[in-house]
Amino acid sequence: MTDKERILMVIISRIIPGLAYSYSMEKRNEYIDSCMLSPEKLNRGDLVFANTTMFPNEFMVGFVDNIETTHVVIREIGSQRLCNYSNESFTKINKDKLGYEILEGVQYQIYQKVLKAFSKYARYSIRFKSISFENNVCSVMGRRMFDSETAFSIFFPYSGKTSIKEIGRRIVEAEPDINKYS
Structure with a gap:
């Protein structure tokens, strides 16, 4: 499955049910935020869908x-291709509701390797907590089983290798x- 296919499937499987079962605008706004006539609400890196596009693309x-x-300017999921949209309305998708499956390329590969490393090298009582990327450094947090507090952090430069x-x-x-302590 490509990055694009995986990310679109995650959106469908996690955002649509959240919207279908939300009975209030407040709950709905936890998943999506309409930016109609408000492009100033958009930020670089936001995941969006175009509301008024006539033909799927x-x-x-x-x-x-x-x-x-x-x-x-919108970047295609899973590539570096760009498209200029003018006279378009967008809706922001809350990426926090999607999880790490929306990472792309090398970052997604590193995420998968981190999960495998935890399962292969960490003691039974240690669990993966979170991952983040800044510049070329990956930050990984671990936690103790049954505890949500961060027990340790590791930082390393990452690449596909x-x-x-x-x-x-x-x-x-x-x-x-x-x-x-464990």
Whole structure:
């Protein structure tokens, strides 16, 4: 499954049910935010869908790349292709409701490797908590089983060549401090 197919499936499976079962505008706004006639509500990196596009196309659901005075530049999911939309209304999708499956490319690959490293190298009582990316550094948080507090963090430069073993080594190195309590 491509990045684009996976992200669109996650949107369908998580956003649509949330909207279908929300009985109030407040609940609805937890999932989506209409930016009709308000392009100033858009930010770079927002996941949006075009509301008034007549014909389906590759850019109907995508990431905001840039906001200009005359148009909004949308990046196609799973690629670097760009499209200028003018005279269009957008709805923002709350990415927090979608989880890490909306990561793309190398970041998604690293996320998958981190999960495998936790399952292969971490002690039974240690669980994956979260992952984030800034510049070329990946930050991973771990937690103790049955506890939502962060027990440890690891940071490492990442690329497509980062291995599960390398991530696992970092987890093991971080564990001695936390395992005296588990």
